[in-house]
Amino acid sequence: MSLSPQRRHEIIDALRRGTVPRSSLDAFAVGLDRFDGTLDEELQKVKSGGSQFKAIRGEYGCGKTFFARWLADRARKLGFATSEVQISETETPLHRLETIYRRLMERLSTDDTPQGALHNIINGWFFALEEDVLAEGTVDSKDQQALFERTTELLEQRLAVVSKTAPTFSAALRGYREAQARGDRPGAESILAWLAGQPNVAAASKRIAGVKGDIDHFGALSFLQGVLTVLRDSGHPGLLVVLDEVETIQRAL
Amino acid sequence: MKTAHTLSQCDITQPCRVALLKVLGQLDSEEADRCRSASLSLLIEVVRSYRPVPPSVRRVCDEVAAAGSSANGLQDGLKAFNSWLLSLKLPAIVNSLPPSQVVSVCQPSDVDVVPVAGQQQPLVRSNAEEEIRPQQNAGAVEPKAAWIGPLMSSEVFEQQKQVGGRGLPSDDVFARLLNALDRRGGKMTSVALALAIDFPTLRLPGLLAKVQRILNIDGYSVLSHDDTSDTVELNRDLLLKQFHLT
Numbered sequence: 001m002s003l004s005p006q007r008r009h010e011i012i013d014a015l016r017r018g019t020v021p022r023s024s025l026d027a028f029a030v031g032l033d034r035f036d037g038t039l040d041e042e043l044q045k046v047k048s049g050g051s052q053f054k055a056i057r058g059e060y061g062c063g064k065t066f067f068a069r070w071l072a073d074r075a076r077k078l079g080f081a082t083s084e085v086q087i088s089e090t091e092t093p094l095h096r097l098e099t100i101y102r103r104l105m106e107r108l109s110t111d112d113t114p115q116g117a118l119h120n121i122i123n124g125w126f127f128a129l130e131e132d133v134l135a136e137g138t139v140d141s142k143d144q145q146a147l148f149e150r151t152t153e154l155l156e157q158r159l160a161v162v163s164k165t166a167p168t169f170s171a172a173l174r175g176y177r178e179a180q181a182r183g184d185r186p187g188a189e190s191i192l193a194w195l196a197g198q199p200n201v202a203a204a205s206k207r208i209a210g211v212k213g214d215i216d217h218f219g220a221l222s223f224l225q226g227v228l229t230v231l232r233d234s235g236h237p238g239l240l241v242v243l244d245e246v247e248t249i250q251r252a253l
Numbered sequence: 254m255k256t257a258h259t260l261s262q263c264d265i266t267q268p269c270r271v272a273l274l275k276v277l278g279q280l281d282s283e284e285a286d287r288c289r290s291a292s293l294s295l296l297i298e299v300v301r302s303y304r305p306v307p308p309s310v311r312r313v314c315d316e317v318a319a320a321g322s323s324a325n326g327l328q329d330g331l332k333a334f335n336s337w338l339l340s341l342k343l344p345a346i347v348n349s350l351p352p353s354q355v356v357s358v359c360q361p362s363d364v365d366v367v368p369v370a371g372q373q374q375p376l377v378r379s380n381a382e383e384e385i386r387p388q389q390n391a392g393a394v395e396p397k398a399a400w401i402g403p404l405m406s407s408e409v410f411e412q413q414k415q416v417g418g419r420g421l422p423s424d425d426v427f428a429r430l431l432n433a434l435d436r437r438g439g440k441m442t443s444v445a446l447a448l449a450i451d452f453p454t455l456r457l458p459g460l461l462a463k464v465q466r467i468l469n470i471d472g473y474s475v476l477s478h479d480d481t482s483d484t485v486e487l488n489r490d491l492l493l494k495q496f497h498l499t
Contacts, residue, residue, distance in 0.1 A: 004471045005494045079416035111416070112469035120462040127459025128420030144455050181455050185480065235418025 003027060026073040029066070043075055047237035057247075068242040075240040076111045081121065081231055083107045084242040089249060101220035102197035104241060105227075118196055118227070125234035126177060129154050148181055162229050166222030168211045169195070175209025184208075195223070398435040400489075400498055401428050409496045413467045422463055426452065430464060434487040443483050461485060470495045 003011075011027055042052045056064045072082040085092060085103045092099045110117045133150045134141055141147070152174055156163070159170040172195045179188035190205035197215045206212060215223055231239055404410055405424055414421060422430075433449040434441055443461070447454040461478055468475040475492045478485050493499045 004473070005497065006473050006491060007471050077416075079418065109472070110466070112466045112472060114472035120465060123458040123462035124418065124466060125459075127422075127456065127463050128418070130456055130459060131420035141453075144453050147453070148455060180458060185483070189480070233419075235420070 026070045029070050032067065032070060035067075039071060039074065043078055043080070043237075043240075046080075046240075047078070065244055068244060072240055072242055076109065079111070079235070079237050080240050081108055081110045081117060081236050081238075082240040082242070083109065084244060086244050087246045087249060094243075094246070094249060095217075097217045097220040098197055098215050100243075101215065101224055104224070105196035110236070119192060121227075121234065121236070122173065122176070122192070122230060125230050126151065126155075128234045129158070148177075152177060158233055159226065159229060162222065162226040166219060166226060168219070169223055169226035172209045172211050175211070179205075179208060197223070397428065397432055400493060401431050401435075403498055404431070404492070404496055407496050407498065409470070410467070413470065417463065417466050420463070421467070422460055426450065426460070427464065427467075430460070431487065434485065435489065439487040439489055441485055443478070443485050446485050468492060468495075 007027075042054075046052055056067060058064050068084065072084065075082050083104045084107055085100055087094060087100075092103055094100070105116075105118050107115060108117045108121070109115055110121065113120050129151045130147060133139055133147060133154060136150075139146045139150050155173060155177070156170050159173070163170050172191055176188050176191040176195070179185075179191060187205050187208055190201050191209045194201040194206060194209070194211065194214075197220065199214055201214075228239055405428060429450040430446070430452075433446060437445075437449075441449070443457050444454060446452075447457045452460060461476070465474075465476050465478075473491060473495065475488050475495060476485065477488070
């Protein structure tokens with residue numbers, strides 16, 4: 001794994017000061033080499049359309065979280081989007097998926113955006129869709145209106161599978177795109193916030209997108225599938241989710 | 254009273270006016286019509302939304318906005334505004350516009366001056382159009398910054414493109430974007446950027462997301478977008494370091 005020059009500087013600076021580097025934990029990983037082969041194989045499997053679940057257990061302080069972050073970093077380098085959610089009995093219990101979904105979207109990161117990457121992922125996807133439309137050759141690249149309409153159409157077609165279970169997902173994305181095209185940035189941001197499971201989004205913004213209420217437990221799963229579809233369609237190989245501190249739930253049982 | 258102060262009557266030189274409209278990205282035909290009757294409030298809006306405006310000018314504009322139809326306040330405000338605009342050397346930007354765009358906003362009828370009460374010497378002269386006539390070499394390709402070539406051919410850039418996903422912008426768009434930002438000292442509002450690289454404003458957020466995906470290695474923001482001020486910023490030093498170009 002190669003280190004970017006800026007990162008190298010940061011690590012050396014941190015060592016000089018004697019503090020823990022902010023984001024370069026992977027460079028300190030020792031003894032994890034033996035997992036390399038298997039993990040890479042599994043990431044490749046996900047990349048080609050599969051899925052994989054892993055549970056990590058170990059004593060307190062043996063490096064479970066470290067391992068998970070190291071793996072996430074590896075995945076990001078391969079183009080994956082990753083997210084880490086701390087499970088907690090009160091804030092993000094496993095039976096309330098909407099809270100996990102919300103945290104997951106907040107912590108969504110890619111190699112270029114360390115946090116809150118949903119914004120960039122969706123904008124990037126729109127760009128890819130526009131390129132798809134332009135490649136058809138039927139729309140002139142200068143004709144913004146035609147391009148916009150055709151892209152919105154394509155957006156809905158690509159999300160058709162998701163729309164069966166969660167029609168509001170594509171409605172919200174369409175609303176976001178329309179607000180963006182109108183130059184209504186606050187409106188666009190609130191729609192995106194709603195899409196990311198945030199509560200307290202202004203009713204006016206929701207009305208623009210034609211959605212109501214908040215995302216619930218069942219909706220969260222469909223929305224997550226929607227985000228996956230967007231990720232895959234814009235060329236990210238997949239999503240790696242780390243659920244940390246799951247053992248804390250056991251005490252409640 | 255307010256509607257009398259249209260942009261064409263304002264005490265502001267024609268090149269500056271076009272440059273302002275360029276900044277605003279209002280150069281398509283529908284907008285060109287509107288700019289003929291654009292009121293002072295638009296002008297003030299421009300100043301407020303344009304980030305590098307010095308606080309002194311901004312204050313004057315706020316006062317003008319508050320004073321509304323007061324002719325004296327207006328004159329002072331416009332004077333301060335105008336001298337600031339001239340210091341920006343905006344006409345140079347206008348000259349680099351493709352001829353068609355300049356002509357579409359500057360119909361001769363545009364230049365007619367109705368003197369505002371108390372105005373001694375209108376700065377908008379009937380021959381103002383001459384000033385903004387683009388030079389012959391306007392369409393020529395602008396000189397590229399020296400580091401862009403090595404960047405595009407670097408190994409790291411190639412690697413980043415491989416994990417960059419589908420539908421990446423072409424190298425040409427990439428080069429134009431970086432060049433435009435570099436020429437403006439690394440900072441531009443997104444509307445101005447879209448105009449400078451002749452890219453549809455609608456598609457700009459997507460383009461920026463893609464460019465960030467390539468340039469922001471390890472999450473270090475070589476290219477960042479500030480939502481509040483809608484400003485795009487390029488950290489050139491970091492870019493050169495990350496792509497091994499120093």
